[in-house]
Structures are given as structure tokens and as C-alpha cells.
Amino acid sequence: MSLIYLAQTHWSDRFIEHLFVGPMWPATMLALFVWAFVLISLLGFFSIDLGVDSPEIDLDPGLDLAPDIDLDPTIDVDGNLDVDTSVDASGHDAHADMFGGLAAATLKAVHLDRVPLMIWLATFSLLFWVISYLLWFEFDVERYSPIWLHSIALTIRNAVIAVVCTRFLTTPLHRLLVPPVQYHTETLVGDCATVETSEVNEQFGRARYATNAAPLLIDIRTTGEVIPKGSNVRILRYNAHTKTYLVQSEIENDDLLVGK
Structure with a gap:
């Protein structure tokens, strides 16, 4: 009995250690945070009726402390920054306009112009974790040590791959939410x-x-x-x-x- 317990304890410790080593810890933390938020949101939609009426307690002190979150699937993502740094017309806000145009084009390229943010983040965080796990234990662990410099570089690489994969996985939803309009x-x-x-x-x-x-x-x-x-x-x-x-x-x- 003690040997089984020690084996189970050893396996669980190794698994937890694998989740927070090298480039795995940023992917694990992001996945835990995003999916915990998703599960909490789902619990708000599905409530369990136990047949017992709980007493109603009014905890509202009269202050609106919770910000309203709009998860409208037709999010109008405007990447333009309202930055007016020029005094006269000679400056033309060229840098702000160029940056705003690039930001809007980037959001559109990864489908954040139509796909809801939480759906996109949930997909990205899951892919990010899977890609980080597979690449680290199949290829990177034998080539790199889990130090900060290597971990940051590998995390950036994994995030870029996850963004590309998320873009392709959300393509059907991107087409479904808002019919493309030709201008x-x-x-x-x-x-x-x-x-x-x-x-x-x-x-x-x-x-x-x-x-x-x-x-x-x-x-x-x-x-x-x-x-x-x-x-x-x-x-x-x-x-x-x-x-x-x-x-x-x-x-x-x-x-x-x-x-x-």
C-alpha cells in the first residue's frame, strides 16, 4: 500500500513540476487563468437547483463597482489610436496613423475583428499550452536548459506558432459571425x-x-x-x-x- 502511495505521489509531483519548467510555466499560467475565467462564466449560465430556497441577502451597498463587459460577437475592433500630438497640420499625425493602421491590420489578420475575445483567448491558450508541452519534452529539453533566456526565447516562438494555429482554427467562426461585405x-x-x-x-x-x-x-x-x-x-x-x-x-x- 505504501509503495502505491509513493508511486502516485512521485507521479503527481513530476507532473506538476513539468507544468512549471522552462517555457511551460507561461503557457500553464495563461491556460489556468483563461480557462478558470471561462469555467466561472459558464457557471453563471448554468445554475443547479437543489430545491432549497436560500435566504436573499442584499450585499449591494449602492455602489456600482463591477464594470460592464460587452462580449458582443460583432466587436467593432478599431486599432486606431486617438493620439493627436501635432499642433499644426504639418505633422499630419503620420506616426500615429501608421501605427493605428498596422494595429488594425494585425487584429484583422488574426481574426480578432470578428471573433469574440474570450473565445479567441481560450483557443489560443489551449494551443499555446499543447505546443509548448510537445516542443519542450520532444525537442527542446535535450537542446536547451530551462534558464530565463532560453525560456523567454522559446515562449515567444511557441506563442507565434499558437497565434498562427489559432488564426486557422477560428477561420470558420470568423466567416460565420459576420458575413463578409465587399466594399x-x-x-x-x-x-x-x-x-x-x-x-x-x-x-x-x-x-x-x-x-x-x-x-x-x-x-x-x-x-x-x-x-x-x-x-x-x-x-x-x-x-x-x-x-x-x-x-x-x-x-x-x-x-x-x-x-x-
């Missing part, structure tokens, strides 16, 4: 967009065109007027040579309609 230059003309740069003039400007998923970033120009950031503009026509859209202030357009 062409002809379909945008006549609609409205919002100025994203510090201002828009006849030489520079960018706007955000809202869609059901991630917004489109389009280059816009005016006929000479200067329109500030955050203004709504009407798309008049598309210039195929410069690949820009000619826009007009929505306020000015409304005034012209009233004048008619």
Missing part, C-alpha cells in the same frame, strides 16, 4: 466617414469608414477647405490616379440642402 470605391461614394487625422485639406487627410467589422481607413482630400479631426464628411467621388476620395464637410453639405 468597393463605388459603394463608398455618397456615404459618410469620420476624419481621423488632425485635419484634412487638399493635400493630406485620412478618414474612418464604419463597417460591420473593423472600420476602413481611407485617404481623403478636399477642394481647399480645412476640416478638423472628428468631423463627419461626405464622400463625393474617387480619384483612381491618386487613390484618394474627395470629401466635403457634412455640415456644409447640409447647409446647401437647406438653401435649396
Whole structure:
């Protein structure tokens, strides 16, 4: 009996040790945190009725301390940062716009523009753990020692592989949640967009065109007027040579309609 107990104890200790060695500990911690949150969320949907009425205790002190979490599957992920560091129009917020465009493109590439964040994280954390386990005990343990430098490098490698695998696994869900909508230059003309740069003039400007998923970033120009950031503009026509859209202030357009 004691030998069986010692064998079981030895196996469990080794298993726990394997979970927190080298690049395994970041994957294990992430998987435990994400899946614990998922299980707690599921327990909120499924309650067990034991036939006993528990006393109602009002623990609400009148303060709303819990933030509302919106898990709408049609999350409008806007990777654009609202950073306006320029004083005049010469800066054009070029760095902020470029970074925002790259962030939005990255989120769209990994399907975070449509797939709910918790579903994506649950899939990623599970794949991250499996990939880390297989690569470490099948290949890496004989080549690398479990020191910090090796663990960080292997964790980054495993995370990149897990992101790619998560992207492919969430492709069916990505297509199911929001039907893809084709936007062409002809379909945008006549609609409205919002100025994203510090201002828009006849030489520079960018706007955000809202869609059901991630917004489109389009280059816009005016006929000479200067329109500030955050203004709504009407798309008049598309210039195929410069690949820009000619826009007009929505306020000015409304005034012209009233004048008619």
C-alpha cells in the first residue's frame, strides 16, 4: 500500500513540476487563468437547483463597482489610436496613423475583428499550452536548459506558432459571425466617414469608414477647405490616379440642402 502511495505521489509531483519548467510555466499560467475565467462564466449560465430556497441577502451597498463587459460577437475592433500630438497640420499625425493602421491590420489578420475575445483567448491558450508541452519534452529539453533566456526565447516562438494555429482554427467562426461585405470605391461614394487625422485639406487627410467589422481607413482630400479631426464628411467621388476620395464637410453639405 505504501509503495502505491509513493508511486502516485512521485507521479503527481513530476507532473506538476513539468507544468512549471522552462517555457511551460507561461503557457500553464495563461491556460489556468483563461480557462478558470471561462469555467466561472459558464457557471453563471448554468445554475443547479437543489430545491432549497436560500435566504436573499442584499450585499449591494449602492455602489456600482463591477464594470460592464460587452462580449458582443460583432466587436467593432478599431486599432486606431486617438493620439493627436501635432499642433499644426504639418505633422499630419503620420506616426500615429501608421501605427493605428498596422494595429488594425494585425487584429484583422488574426481574426480578432470578428471573433469574440474570450473565445479567441481560450483557443489560443489551449494551443499555446499543447505546443509548448510537445516542443519542450520532444525537442527542446535535450537542446536547451530551462534558464530565463532560453525560456523567454522559446515562449515567444511557441506563442507565434499558437497565434498562427489559432488564426486557422477560428477561420470558420470568423466567416460565420459576420458575413463578409465587399466594399468597393463605388459603394463608398455618397456615404459618410469620420476624419481621423488632425485635419484634412487638399493635400493630406485620412478618414474612418464604419463597417460591420473593423472600420476602413481611407485617404481623403478636399477642394481647399480645412476640416478638423472628428468631423463627419461626405464622400463625393474617387480619384483612381491618386487613390484618394474627395470629401466635403457634412455640415456644409447640409447647409446647401437647406438653401435649396
